Amino acid sequence: MSKVRIKSIDFLKGITIILVVWGHAIQTINPLPGDNTIFNLIYSFHIPLFMFLSGFVSYKLRNTLDDIKKRAYQLLMPFFVYPLIAGILLHGNFSILRWVEIIETPDSGLWFLYVLFYITSFFIIINVINSKSGGGKKRLHILYIIGSIAVFIMFSAIAIYLRKVTGGRVDYGTSLFARHTIYFLLGMMSRAYIDKIKNLLLRTWYIYIPFWFVLALFWRMGNSPSFINNPNIAINMLYYYVTGVMGIVMMFSICLRFVTQESNNIMVGVVTYIGTITLGIYAIYISIVMRVVCEYFESWNINYSLTVLLSFICSMLICVLLIKIIEKLNVLPQLLLGKVRYK
Numbered sequence: 001m002s003k004v005r006i007k008s009i010d011f012l013k014g015i016t017i018i019l020v021v022w023g024h025a026i027q028t029i030n031p032l033p034g035d036n037t038i039f040n041l042i043y044s045f046h047i048p049l050f051m052f053l054s055g056f057v058s059y060k061l062r063n064t065l066d067d068i069k070k071r072a073y074q075l076l077m078p079f080f081v082y083p084l085i086a087g088i089l090l091h092g093n094f095s096i097l098r099w100v101e102i103i104e105t106p107d108s109g110l111w112f113l114y115v116l117f118y119i120t121s122f123f124i125i126i127n128v129i130n131s132k133s134g135g136g137k138k139r140l141h142i143l144y145i146i147g148s149i150a151v152f153i154m155f156s157a158i159a160i161y162l163r164k165v166t167g168g169r170v171d172y173g174t175s176l177f178a179r180h181t182i183y184f185l186l187g188m189m190s191r192a193y194i195d196k197i198k199n200l201l202l203r204t205w206y207i208y209i210p211f212w213f214v215l216a217l218f219w220r221m222g223n224s225p226s227f228i229n230n231p232n233i234a235i236n237m238l239y240y241y242v243t244g245v246m247g248i249v250m251m252f253s254i255c256l257r258f259v260t261q262e263s264n265n266i267m268v269g270v271v272t273y274i275g276t277i278t279l280g281i282y283a284i285y286i287s288i289v290m291r292v293v294c295e296y297f298e299s300w301n302i303n304y305s306l307t308v309l310l311s312f313i314c315s316m317l318i319c320v321l322l323i324k325i326i327e328k329l330n331v332l333p334q335l336l337l338g339k340v341r342y343k
Contacts, residue, residue, distance in 0.1 A: 007272055008259040012251060013053055014275030018316070019046045021285055025311045028294040029304065034220055044216035045247020047112070048183045050278075052248045054116055055187025061137060063127035071124070074338040075117040078279065079110050081335050082287040089288060106173040110283055113338075115176040119184045122151065141192065148185045152178050183244065190252070198256060205253035212246040219243060274316075280323040280337040281316075289315050289322075 023042040027033040034040065060067075083102060087094035102109030126147050130140045159175035190197060218225035218239075224232075225239050259268060274281070294311045326332045333339035 005276070007261050007263060007268070008255045009053065009056060010272045010275035011259045011263075011268060012049075012255040012275065013278050014271035014273070015251070015255075016046055016049050016053065017274060017278040017281050018271070020050070020282060021290075021315055021319075022308075022312050024286065024290055025294060025308050025315065028290055029298055029307055029311065034223070037217075040219045040221070041213075041216050043221055044219040044243050045212070045251070047180070048244035049248050049251055050112065051116075051119075051180045051183035052187035052190070052252070054120075055184035055189075056191045057187075058120055058123070058184075059188040059191035060127070061140070062131055063124040065124070065128055067124050068121050070340050071117055071120045073334065074279075074340050075113040075120075077335055078283045078338055079113040079117075082283050083109055086287040090291070104170045104172060106176065107169075110286060111173065111176060112282065113279070115173050115180060116184075118173060118177045119181050122147065122181070123184070123188070137192070141189065144185055144188065148181050151181045154178075182241070183248070186245065186248065201249070201253035202257055205250075205257045208246060208250035208253060212243070212250045215239070215243040215246055274320070277320070277323050277337070280326070281319045283336065284319045284322055285315055289318050293318065 019042045023039055023046060026036055026039040026042075030036055030039070079102070080099060083098050084094050087098060102111075102114070106114040123144060126143050127140060130143055135143070155174045155178035159171040159178060162171040162174065163169065218227050220226060224236050228235060228239075259272075293315045294307075297307045297311045297314070300307065323337065326336050
C-alpha cells in the first residue's frame with residue numbers, strides 16, 4: 001500500500017531543488033558568487049532545508065536493518081553511477097580513481113547523497129537498538145538527540161584529524177556528516193510532533209521572514225559573516241546554524257500556511273511534481289547538465305542575469321525531460337533515480 005504524500009512537503013521539496021539549480025547556475029557562471037546577494041540568500045538555508053525535509057520524510061517509529069540496504073540502493077547507487085556516466089559523456093573516459101576521489105572528498109561529487117546515507121543509517125541503527133531493547137517513543141527521541149550531539153563532537157574531531165594528517169580536504173565526508181546531522185534530526189522531530197507545532201507555525205509564519213532575511217544578508221560561503229571582524233569558529237558556527245534553522249522554519253511555516261492537500265492550482269501542481277523527483281534532478285543536474293548548459297549560454301556573451309536565467313530554465317526542462325524518459329526504461333530508475341523496488 002503506497003504512502004499518502006504530503007503536498008506541502010512535496011511543494012517545499014520542489015521549491016528547494018529549484019533553489020539548488022538556481023544557486024548552482026549563479027555559482028557556475030559567476031567566478032565570484034559570494035558577491036551575489038541572491039546566491040548568498042539561497043545558500044544560507046537551502047542545504048539545511050533539504051536535510052530537514054529528508055529527516056521529516058524519513059521519520060518512523062520502527063526501523064529494521066533492511067532499511068539501510070534500501071537506503072544504500074537509493075542513495076549510493078546514483079552516487080557511484082553518475083560519475084561513471086559523466087566521465088564517459090563529458091570526457092570520453094572514466095577512471096576508478098574518480099570513485100576514490102569522491103569517497104575521500106565527497107563534496108567533489110554528489111556529496112548530499114553520500115552524507116545522507118551516513119545520516120539515515122546512523123538514525124536507523126539507533127532506532128533498531130531502541131526497538132530491540134524495548135524502548136518507546138520518548139526514549140527513542142532522547143537517544144536521537146544524544147546521538148546527534150555525539151556525532152557532531154566526534155566526527156568534527158575526526159574530520160579535523162584527517163585533514164591534518166592528509167594535509168588537504170580529505171576527510172571522507174566526516175565534516176559534512178557532523179555538520180548536517182542536526183538539520184536531519186530537526187526534521188524528524190518536527191514530523192514526530194507536527195500536531196503540536198503546526199498551529200504555532202500557522203499563527204506565526206510571517207514573523208520568521210524578517211529575522212531570516214536580516215541574518216542571511218550577512219551570509220558568506222566559506223567565510224565569516226560580514227559583520228564579524230575577528231573570526232571565531234564558535235561564533236561562526238552559531239551564526240550559520242541559527243541562520244539555517246531560521247530559513248527552515250520560515251519556509252516550512254509558509255508552505256504549511258499556503259499549501260494544503262486541497263491546493264490544486266497549476267503552480268502548486270508543477271512545483272509539487274518537481275518535489276517528487278528531486279533526487280533525479282539533483283543528480284542529473286550536478287553531474288552532467290550544469291556544466292554543459294551553463295557553458296553553452298556563457299558562450300552567447302549576453303547579459304549575466306539573462307545567462308543565469310536561461311541556464312536555470314533550460315537546465316530544469318532538460319532534467320525533467322530526462323527523468324521522464326528514464327522512468328519508462330527498465331532498471332534505469334533504480335540506477336539513476338533512487339527508485340527502490342519494495343518486496
